[in-house]
Amino acid sequence: MAPDPADPLRHWPLAGLVLRSPRLELRPDDDVGLAALADRALDGVHPAEEMPFLEPWTDGADSPGFARGVMQYAWGCRADLGPARWSVNFLVREGGRVLGMQTLAATDFGVLGEVRSGSWLTRAAQGRGLGTEMRHAVVALAFDHLGARAARTSAFADNSASRRVSDRLGYTPDGVERHVRRGRSALLLRSRLTPDDWRRPEWTLGVEGLGPCRALLGSSDRG
Known part of the structure; x- marks a missing residue:
């Protein structure tokens, strides 16, 4: 049978990747989902007096091009994705509704085995x-599933919600950085997690469509 020319999996295997947890479904971004994600960003991500992000992208929420910028950022990540450097922006859905984004990224994953x-x-x-x-x-x-040896993340010292998530999973401190945030110095706390330290949940992740994505992510086949 000839391949379907309308099937994106022919050239973009990430279109078939799905992660399922008890309440959520995570899929790499697609254009229809990105439009919904932009709407969610317009709904509000954090109080105006707070800034949890290293890049203060939410400060432009009142500008006419803000929603389009959310989509353009994801398109840029998609365009740059390859084995040497990748950033997969998973759209997070509950009951079919997009609620946010969960990013997993790596540089030289095949050599370093680390993700962010x-x-x-x-x-x-x-x-x-x-x-x-x-x-x-x-x-x-x-x-x-990918065989990573470590996972890293970071959060500003006053971002208690993100830091609680890291604590629940078992991350350990991995140094600090100073950054300028809205014109003032802010402390960024780095954290690192290994498979041995990870406090696994009681549920098992469902994964579909990963096999064809491995080469694109620099991951060897794990059976």
């Missing part, structure tokens, strides 16, 4: 443990 993560949820979805669940999902993907 970052995430955000719309304010309406916060406070229900979803941030912990979606972090567990990408950590499980990294450790159990």
Whole structure:
């Protein structure tokens, strides 16, 4: 049978990757989902007096091109993705509704075996443990399916929600950095997690469509 010319899996295997946790479904970004994600960003991500992100992208929420910028950022990550450097932006859905984004990224993964993560949820979805669940999902993907040796993340000292998630999973301190945030000095706390330190959840991650993605992510086949 001839391949379907409308099937994106022919050239973009990430379109078939799906992660499933008890409440959530995570898929790499697609254009329809990105439009919904941009709407969620417009709904609000954090209080105006706070800034949890190293890059203060939410400060432009009142500008006419803000929603388009959310989509363009994800398109840029998609365009640059390859075995030497990748950033997969998973759209997080509950009951089919996009709630936020969970990113898993790496540089020279095939050599270093390390990943980085970052995430955000719309304010309406916060406070229900979803941030912990979606972090567990990408950590499980990294450790159990891609063979990662370490996972790194970072959060500003006053971002207690993100730091609690890291603590729940078993991350350990990995140094500090000073950054300028809205014109003032702010302390960024780095954290690192290994498979041995990871406090596994009681559930098992469901993964579909990973096999064809391995070469693109610099991961060898793990059977």
